[in-house]
Amino acid sequence: MSRTHSSGHLLALQRCAALVCSSASFEQLAANVLQSCLPLLGDFGFFDVDLGTEVVRTARAHEDPATEALLRPTRWAHQERDDGMNLCALSSGVPAVHPDIDDAWYRRVARGDEAHLAALRGLAFGSMVSVPLRFSGELVGALTLFMGRSGRRHGAQDVALAQDIADLVAPALANVRLLAAERRARLAAESAQRRMQLLAAASSELSQTLDTPATLRTIARLLVPAVVDWCRIDLVDAQGQPSVALVHHQDAGLAARAEAHSRRWRASATVPGSVDWTIRHAKPQRGSVTPENIRLITDPDFAELVRILGVHDSLMVPLVARGRTLGALVVLQAESGRRFDDADMTMLTQLGDRAALALDNARLFAQAEEARRQAERASRAKDEFLAMLGHELRNPLHPIVTALTLLDKPEPRAHELARQVIGRQVRHLTRLVDDLLDVARIAEGRVTLALEPVDLAALLADAMETVQPAVRDKRLSCRLELPAAPVHVRGDRTRLLQVLTNLLVNACKFTDAGGTVTASLASDGGEVQLCVADTGMGIAPALLPQVFEPFVQGAQAAARTQGGLGLGLAIARSLVTLHGGRISAHSEGEGRGSRFCITLPQLAAAAPPAAAAPGPSARSAGAARVLVIDDSEDVRETMGEILRGQGYEVRCAADGVEGLDIARDFAPDLALCDIGMPRLDGYQVARRWRSDPVLGAAGLIAVTGYGRAPDQALAREAGFDHHLTKPVDSQALLELVASLIEAVRRRRSGAPTAAA
Structure with a gap:
């Protein structure tokens, strides 16, 4: 050093050098530097060091715990003042000396900030000096010292000694910075390696399953607790509605409790930062969980749970595969105290991509399996239908062929019998073909309705008349329950008659001799309900949900005494739907009868249909x-x-x-x-x-x-x-x-x- 030094000056430098050499860590080094300066150069002070990623402040006071308590919470802040006032050597790069500080100085520094002014007055210092620490021309820190209740003032010798101490400490700080940078690089490399291992494990494990629940469990197991404290996955259903699919934590009881709350309460998709917002916009987002965020949760129990768990950091990643948003991955940090950084966000986004692809593969596999099962069911139904159709066609063909032999006989009675047999069987064949054609027309959307006011009471009576031969043959008790006044709907009379006849034919067909068939009609609240009930063989619970599907029939004996193609109810449902109505089936089970109800919009008032003009003779x-x-x-x-x-x-x-x-x-x-x-x-x-x-x-x-x-x-x-x-x-x-x-x-x- 070129300047001359007093013996006290040299002693202070020697003491500082000894303390620096004995420091085993950065924290100890910073404390020792301040210790070597107090009380010689100040009553308290700061030691601010730029470690590259942040500026770390160490604060100490000489025999004044109250002042030290005030200093410890403070943090370094860059100072750029338009009045040219130099308050910090780490900001300006040159020494800052203020030997005569009074209340006017405090007010000038605070510039109207009453809290800052109160803090300055509480410290009650009258002089300060701040000197920079440089190493190889780089500004690496600053030493700032204050004279307080001792009443002393800094002089030129004090400034020189403070700068000498800073110059002496600067190489040691440079080493600390290098060690810190090396430690950060090592930790970053280790963290990057862990992330790569996690992604590799995710790729391997997620590729081995095509089951959605198993995929969800794999994702949660990879993340908790190695990377995050909490994991939640929401998935979008077939209707586009998101819902909670999984909540995972080391404590299964806490996870179940949190999942129950999550299912009960959801923030709207219009709220930025919500899970649904992330799904709607398909963008990842990172945020801290603050008391203000918790207050937005309208479920008080859920808000209290989040508060108790100590959740403080969150990251949400949309699950997008093949251009389709499947849901969102939500990860939270709580008891571990960890925080998310940019590297975490990148890694979790990549993990989300892998998870989304695995979930989409599971979805496509499930769809393919369901399509295969449907194809197998359709193939079985086709085989059963073809066998049934062959049986149903041969049944009328046999009496027709037999009747033809009767025509060879000379007796008029034989000719009349043949004509009747052929007529009945041809009508039966025509009904079978008509049913098949109706199903084809409905499937192709080619059914058109000739809409007009229709009196359902009269129509039901007509349909009941149609099935009278079956009623007489099986000695059925037939009841017709009609309202006193006509009940009108707007519909196609022919098609509605077809529906009613189908229901009545079914009721007669599946009711044993001596049973009862009841047809009733009622209107209420602008709707008409028409029901056909019987005391027949009923419908098995397994068959009830499928009873309106084409070709579906209950088990029949080989004789197929009931006959039919299993199309009547399917046609009835389609025609009722075309009329804006609905049809339902009810049964207490096999042997307990069945009840079919049709509901149609009622027509308030209906003019009688115009009589058809007579056709040409x-x-x-x-x-x-x-x-x-x-x-x-x-x-x-x-x-x-x-x-x-x-x-x-x-x-x-x-x-x-x-x-x-x-x-x-x-x-x-x-x-x-x-x-x-x-x-x-x-x-x-x-x-x-x-x-x-x-x-x-x-x-x-x-x-x-x-x-x-x-x-x-x-x-x-x-x-x-x-x-x-x-x-x-x-x-x-x-x-x-x-x-x-x-x-x-x-x-x-x-x-x-x-x-x-």
């Missing part, structure tokens, strides 16, 4: 000419016979080419034409028909087994006036033929015709 057509084109000889023969019975002149053709040839000579008023025929199909026939100048004005009706909406559209495009699906009701066919012939004649005569 077939007889009025006179000797009109009709051509039948069909590759089935049976169809040609039977249809021709029916038409001739109405007075029409009829010709028949076995295919489209023959049909066009006959038509040019016969010049029919109308043709009934099949679609699927050899040589020329029905669509080709219609196109050539319409392009022919002689035939073009005649009527064309497609009579075919192709009944889908696309088939009907193709028929219209080809030129057919109407499309009928086999089997065709004879009376409906004759009415349509008479109507269309009348329109054709009016068109040929130039008279105006009604729009089709």
Whole structure:
């Protein structure tokens, strides 16, 4: 050193050097430096050291515990003042000396901060000096000393000695800084290694399970207690609603208690920092748990629990996989005292990505398993249905074949019996086919309703009349409970009658002889409830939830005495739903009967439906000419016979080419034409028909087994006036033929015709 030193000065430096050399740690070094300065250079003081990541302050007072108690909570703060006042050498880099301090100085330093002013007055110092610590040109700290109740003032010698002590200590502080940096680097490397090991373990363990609960437990076990004190995972359900899936802590009892509270109370997704906010925005967030945060919890028990547990730090990570947010991972620090940093956030975000992928894989696997089970159930249902369909089709075919042999007998009684048998069995076959077609139409959304006011009481009475043969055959007791006044709904009369008939047929079918079937109708609160109850075989509890599914039936004996395809209730549910209503099934179990209820919106007032205008009479057509084109000889023969019975002149053709040839000579008023025929199909026939100048004005009706909406559209495009699906009701066919012939004649005569 270039300056000259007094003996006291040298003694102080020697003492400081000895204390520095004997210091085993940074804390001891800082305390020893202050000890060497007190009371020679001050009554109390600070020793502030910049360790690179933070400035650490050590405060001491000489034989004044009250002053030392005031100093210890203080923290270093960078000083930049616009009045040029130098208060801290660590801020300015040059010594700061204030030997004459009074209350005006206090007020100037405090600048209106009353708390700061009170603290300065409480310390009651009259002089201060702050000298910088430098090593290799780098500012590493500052030594600040105060003269208090001793009343002394700092002079030039005191400043010089303080600076010499700072220069003496600076190399030791540099070593401390290097050691601290080395320790931080070692801890960071160890922490990074632990994080990498955790992520590697997570990748390995999470890849080994495709079960959601197992995946959740694995995530929690990897984190608690090695990394965090608490782990909570929320998942989003199929409806997009988040809920608690797991809460984990070392203490299982505490975890169960916290989970119960978490399920009971959730902060809104509009509250920043909430779990639902994290899920909605798919962004990680880190925050401290403060008393202010706890006060936002509206469940007082939950708030008290968080307070008791001492939760102080939180981190929330969204679980996002394949662009879909599955939920959120919430981790908390409590009893360990640990804090989250940027490295923790990065690691937990990466862990969240792995967890989300594992959870999504588990979800997809569960969906694939369910799809496989559904496919297996569908395959079994298909096999069962095909076997059932074969049985149901053979049942009516057998009596038909038998009845045909009766027609070979000469007795009129045998012919009448054959006609009755064939009629009944054909109606049965038609119902089976109609049910299959209805299911197809409903599945394709092709069912349209002709809505009008319908009196349900009258309709229920009609449906009950329909099932009277079954009622008589099984000697059932049949009760009809109707209100005194009509009850109207807005609906399709035909379709509603179909629903009611299905329910009544079912009730009769599954009720033993001598049982009771009850149909009731009531209205209340703007709704109509129609119920069909029976005392029959009932519905097994396992079957009840599936009773409205297509092809579902209870177990039947091999004889299948009840018959049917298991479609009636499925059709009924779909038609009721189309009417804005609902249908339900109730049963106390097998052998205890069943009850089906339909609820529909009631129509407040309904005008009686207008009477239908009478259709044109077939007889009025006179000797009109009709051509039948069909590759089935049976169809040609039977249809021709029916038409001739109405007075029409009829010709028949076995295919489209023959049909066009006959038509040019016969010049029919109308043709009934099949679609699927050899040589020329029905669509080709219609196109050539319409392009022919002689035939073009005649009527064309497609009579075919192709009944889908696309088939009907193709028929219209080809030129057919109407499309009928086999089997065709004879009376409906004759009415349509008479109507269309009348329109054709009016068109040929130039008279105006009604729009089709």
